[in-house]
Amino acid sequence: MKRQFLKAGMAGLLLTGILSHTAWSQSDPTGKRRVTETYAITNATIFASPGQEGTKGTVLFRDGVILGVGANLQLPKEAQVIPGDSLFIYPGFIDGAGMAGITKPKDPERPKDFVSSAPPDEIAGITPWRSITDQFSISASQVDDWRKAGFTISQILPDGGMIPGKASILVLGNPGTVNVLSENSALATNFRGSRGMYPATAVGVMAKFRNVYQNTTLALDHSKLYASAAGVSRPEVTPTQTAMSAVVQKQIPVVFTAASDLEVRRALALQKELGFRLILAGLENYESVIDLIKSTGTPVLIKLEIPDDKAIKSQKADSASTATKAQYDRVKEAYDKALKQASLLEKAGVPFGFSTMDTKPGDALKAIQTMVKNGLSEKAALAALTVNPAQILGINRVAGTIEKGKMANFVISNDSLFKESAQIKHVVADGYVFDYEVKKKTPKDNGKSDNGTVKVExxxxxxxxxxxxxxxxxxxxxxxxxxxxxxxxxxxxxxxxxxxxxxxxxxxxxxxxxxxxxxxxxxxxxxxxxxxxxxxxxxxxxxxxxxxxxxxxxxxxxxxxxxx
CATH class of the missing domain: 2.40.128.120 (Quinohemoprotein amine dehydrogenase alpha subunit, domain 2)
Known part of the structure; x- marks a missing residue:
């Protein structure tokens, strides 16, 4: 069948897609098919890495790999050209700890001889052998929502109990493949206790984690001794200990979700005692422990969210009593401090990334822009979205900046990301181009009829x-x-x-x-x-x-x- 593009226009586009089975001249919004593996985004303003000035140029990529970046690139004949005039290109965002596309496994049935003070590991939410590849769907709507927000790579954490399983680093690219960049990249842990059984409290979680870790250490020592000496009894290694071995041997880190300053202190205390590699994730209230975090050199992933301002907006100071006004002031002060926390991390010299757990994709840009308005520099904000998480996750060789040889992961917007007018028009993930609607800002309505409906005739x-x-x-x-x-x-x-x-x-x-x-x-x-x-x-x-x-x-x- 003849493969050619028909006359431009919606009808021509539709006919081309049905009869010729060709991809569109720029891309398919679903990212599912391409007429060529080679693309060139031309004449765009490119921000190759945090702190660099934007420069006009072209980004050329093939098979998901950047072939060149610059102003005078020689384009191959087969390249699909995407005009980048008036567009801004940034490195694709990287989510240090997210849960998009995850389904929670069913709770196992309790055995007849169940004892709440000593439940089996799986019943108690201790399942380090589980992998997110068994819970994750690349085609889930949440994945596309976060891709639309600019995220091209995410370390996906499993859902479950205190040790729900192992995370993997995934590329949010082709919906037809698994897109694993690094499988079993970290162990996910949190302070979520078990209902109606041990460990039910945060202190219990700490004790149980310590117990699991130390028993794994003993099991590894026993296995080594059994392999090297005669007369040693055969070791009995449990699935939990086998799965925890990579953590004890420092092959992978523990991503500890710690929202509050108290949880941060508890996670750091466990790390100091046991010696495992630690990444703190999902931080919300952390101002008081910034110096502690800095002193330990622990990687940090703060929650990509700003506090709700409903309590501020609902204040009615004019009619309030003196005591109520004082309470209003305290609420406002706490709110303002929360907005400035990210800038305090920057001032302390603590590089950080973002975690998207329990946050909304549609609020991501607003959260970044609000942090910038409250003292975070644009350089640090972009670093938190790109190079910092790439370094924390150990993928900086292939991601985090726009350079020849790295993955073709980009965010393409109609304005500077740090302006309120910014909207994301294209996202390139692993070389797959996804197009999104950009709504133009229009002046206030001046054509309404008397009943409030616009005149369309x-x-x-x-x-x-x-x-x-x-x-x-x-x-x-x-x-x-x-x-x-x-x-x-x-x-x-x-x-x-x-x-x-x-x-x-x-x-x-x-x-x-x-x-x-x-x-x-x-x-x-x-x-x-x-x-x-x-x-x-x-x-x-x-x-x-x-x-x-x-x-x-x-x-x-x-x-x-x-x-x-």
Whole structure:
């Protein structure tokens, strides 16, 4: 079958995807298929590493590996070119400890002879032999949500009890493969006690961890002695001890989730006593232990979240008593201190990364920007997203910066990441290009009717930005009673100029309009959905079809109020 790109436009794009089985000229939003393994993002502003000034240039990559970065690269003929004008490229973000795409295993049944003071390890939540590869799904919606937030690599932790199992470092790339960068990269541990049995408290967790660690040490010593000397009884090694051996032998670290300053102290005390390699993760309240963390040189992954400000916004100081106002002041002071904690780590010279556990992907950029507003430098913020976690996880040879030979992992935004206007337009993970909708900022609405609904009747000229290129047409909308009707023109898939179709299922709610139209592409009838937000005589929205995803669309009302 002839492999060629048809005329740009949504219909052409759809027909191409169905008949020619070619990938789109930039990428497939799902990242599932590519017409070539070679890409070039041209004329973009590149921030190759934290602290470096942005420079205009091109990033060339093939098979998920960066081939070159610079202003005068020679591009191979097979390279798919993604215009990067007005775009900003950063190294792909790295999540030091996350749980996206994880399902919690079922709790095992308690045996008939169950004793709550001495439960079996699996019943008590001690399962170091488990691996996240048994719990993880790359196609989970959470994975795409975090990828959309800019994360291209994540050390995924298993869910479960106090020792739920071993983490792995995964690339959030091709949804069709496992994408393991480093399997069994760390042991996940936390202070979560067991309900109705030992260990039920944080102190009990410490005691049990100490017991498991020391018994593993004894079992290893016994095995060595049995292998080297005669007359030694055969060692009985449990699954827990076998799985813990890598920790005792310092082959992998323990990622200890410690949200509060007290939990940080407890984790550091265990490390000092037993000598295992430690990474502190999920830190929320840590200002009072920053000096302690620095003195021990322990790697830190703080929670990618800022405290909720609802308590601040709900304060009504005008009518409050003196005592209440004093309480308000204390709440505000605690809130302000929490926002400044990351900057205090930077001032203390403690490099840190981020953990996304129990946080929302949609709030990630806002959290970073808020930390910067409260004293964290942009250099330190970018380092916390890239080079610091790469160093902590031991993957800095292949990730963390944009350099020749490293993995093709990028975040591509429409503005500086540290500005409120920044939106992520593309994410490249392991060389797979994912496209995301960017909504243009529009002025406040000045075209509302008396009932608060915008006026949509008239002739609109629209432009759609599909990966196959830019195309456009005309949209006419008329109102008959409470119903709307109209037509839309688009590029004929067969290359015969413009064709038109009636629009249907038109709905106008507040500033939002939605409608559909049908496209016949090579005998296949496809329904295209348009959703737009109207401000005055401008519309910004998306054009989408279930099989292919969504693409930006903008329109201008050139002749309002026409009747058709």
């Amino acid at each position: 008239g002739l609109w000229e629209y432009t759609s930005e599909t990966p196959a290129g830019s195309s456009g047409g005309e949209l006419t909308i008329a109102k008959e009673g409470d119903d709307y009707s109209g037509t839309i023109t688009y590029d004929d898939p067969s290359g015969g100029g413009k064709v038109s179709a009636p629009i249907k299922n038109v709905a106008v709610t507040g500033k939002t309009i939605t409608f559909e139209f049908d496209v016949n592409a090579g005998g296949n009838n496809l329904t295209v959905t348009i959703t737009g937000e109207i401000s005055g005589t401008s519309m910004e929205g998306t054009m989408s079809v279930a099989q292919f995803g969504s693409f930006p669309l903008s329109a201008k009302l050139t002749t309002p109020g026409l009747t058709f």
